Amino acid sequence: MIRQRKDRTPQGYLQHLTRLGPILGFALLVIASGCSRESKVEIATREKILIMGNGAEPKALDPHIVSSVGDSNILRALFEGLVAYHPTNDMLHEPGVAERWEANEDFSEWTFYLRKNAKWSNGDPVTAHDFIYSYNRILHPEMAAPYSSMLYFLKNAEEFNKGEIKDFSKVGVKAEGDFTLICKLKGPTPYFPDVVKHTTWLPVHGPTIEKFGNITDPYTEWQKPGNHVSNGAFILTAWRINAYVKVRRNPNYWDGANVKPNGIDFKPIDNVFTEEKAFRNGLLHYTYVLPENLIAKYKEASDPRLRTETYAGSYFYRCNVDQAPTDNVSFRRALAYAIDQETIVEFVTRGGQQPAYGFTPPSKAGYDPPKIIAFDPEKARLHLKEAGYESGSDVPEFTVIINTSEAHKSIAVAIQDMWKKHLGIEKVKIENQEWKVFQQTVHDTNYEVSRAGWIGDYVDPNTFLSMWVSGDSNNNTGWSNAEFDRLMEESGLISDPAQRYATLKEAERILLNDLPILPIYWYTRTYLIHPDVKNWHPLLLDNHPYKYIDLVSEEDKEEVRP
């Protein structure tokens, strides 16, 4: 016992030690911060890995299941369609799996000549049969793909999808040999190469899918890293839920020599504020969005990393037309006219968006959408009376559902208060749902009013209007109008563009008259991008082909200059 006491460390030493502690800690901190001076982004640039913020967690990595922009961003890296996106202009085409393609004189039959050196990531050749297999899969009624209507351009595709035809060989697509694909369409479609660029037209590897389940099984093991087989410039190497999806160079890609980045990390960050912080701390090359309160700040500083671009998209609310109170046209009109879109654009979203007076965003392509809906509280109150409500307090409670995001919440709260201010509607609830849950709720039409955004799939008003045809897999409102359907059908058979646009405009007028939707604004893309990212050009549809994007450190350049 006594010896032990003697052996104790002398007090003086202890005191030194306590003083030494903070000094040592501080020194360590300095060393540590010195070591991590090279940020994640700088390391990634050196390794030529692009790190992108990508909104919410992807629903799937299967082109036949997804329907959101964020998911298709990942799929564009993994797969390559017949035609690929052009790096600078959405109207131009790049050869993808097809080397060249041609149409008959009225654009209703297209022949694609596939390159012979295109390979899947496991080494199998990509053939015309792979495309037919994929079209069969997405159109199969048992697959219930949310976006199958994108393939309705093909003859008999709609009938097969709805189960009216059981035999897939009647659908207008066939292979001639292994490397020629012929698509017979429902009507003249001069913009068909634009259509086949879309995610839904991407091929999938049949043997891989059937190794892990039936052709129509939607969520199987084949989407896991290691199992996933794709034909694009990159392959899936890692996927951790809510952390990242990592894709790396595909050694079997036919154009591998021209693929500039070595890989891409997609980060699902659904909190816009967190994403901006991550960018500022050197964790991201690119943000998916930018919170509205910071747009002004970046603008003031005229920060070169801030980009604002036109984006062909429409932000709106869907109304369930089969459920009270939104089943009443007058009531929907009252809601639409009571939304002060200009205030929302100017003070709530603050990103230079345009108030949406109709649905299809105006574009330079020649289509001028009807502009009918504009904020008018008087008119809104009249419509409310017409709907049978003396005052807003008689309106039964209904819920607006939004997917979790501060931006959507702010807009919803502002609109909720506008309805209260201008119509006196007190009982509006706002409910937020996680993105995957939200998509399912909307798909099941299990809501009264839901937030929605629609980005054009190709540069043509048809991409905005065809979704409102009765029973379309993206309609999700229950709305159906025979006259609208007829006009859309008719427009598909017209080859003269001016005449076709006139018909589409007439159809849109019906849509805006019945208002299964409440238009809010037309999108702009506002985001931050690191100066190291090269060849990232503004695109109307924002579908960047990743293989052209280069990562060059700005600092290296400066060192070279002197």
Add this chain to the structure above:
Amino acid sequence: MISGIHQRESEAIEKGSSLGRDSWLRLRKNRLAMTSLWFFVTVVVICFLLPIFSFVPDPNVTFPELQSAPAFSTATSVDGIEVYYLFGSDHLGRDIFSRILYGGRVSLAVGFLATAVSLTIGVAYGALSGYIGGKVDAAMMRIVDILYALPFMIIVIILTTYFGNNLWLLFVCIGAVEWLTMARIVRGQVISLKNQEFVEAARSLGLSQWRIIFRHLIPNTIGPVIVYTTLTVPAVMRLEAILSFLGLGVQPPDASWGSLIKEGADRMASDPGLLVYPAIIFALTLFSLNFLGDGLRDALDPKSSKD
């Protein structure tokens, strides 16, 4: 005469001081605890009474054009409505001061409600377990141990998803999870009390077991119970704040202190006031409850008192 003297004497004898009076006197000497008590009472009164008066604006009325107004400023909206912002306005032009008051109502009410539930369950469970003793006690306490082992946050998140938007029901559930420590404390107290003479006296008078537990034992555990209660209220409020911070608590446009702090934290780069004001008030309230609990512990437990 004689009877008169006797009366006076017995008065003097009976005028011992009760536990409550004693502790109150002791608590009054603790300045920190008293300040906390008054602060807390003021916060509660302001939150629950002030919104009745019309000069506090509706917390959910938006004036998007008046966004990010500074504190102590007056602004006029497009419709010509003049608004005075005591603590400034948020990104939709809502009054932060009024949102803090209304948010305080939710946070405080939730704190009290969940604590009341946990108090009821915990005291009854602990007292029964301690009094009956033996195998029943062992079994009841093992159940508590098992519940302790479950990850608390995950249970609450599951409950939130299950009960969806119903905030009140959810906090009844939180109370139903929070009672475990209370049950242990009460059990310990009851075990040490149940063999004392006053219980034996009650038993020999033929009182029923229920009466003994609820009239004689539980009132004697009141000291630790009150202390623990004052510490549970801030714990539950903090939990509500965490849940709101995760987006699981109140639904927009309503607010609680937690959700206000979350919104503020998101926007602190552009409007620091959104974060600072609710955070200060929330922190002060939590501090005051904790100091009060500390003071009560000293006051109610004569053994640990310093004088």
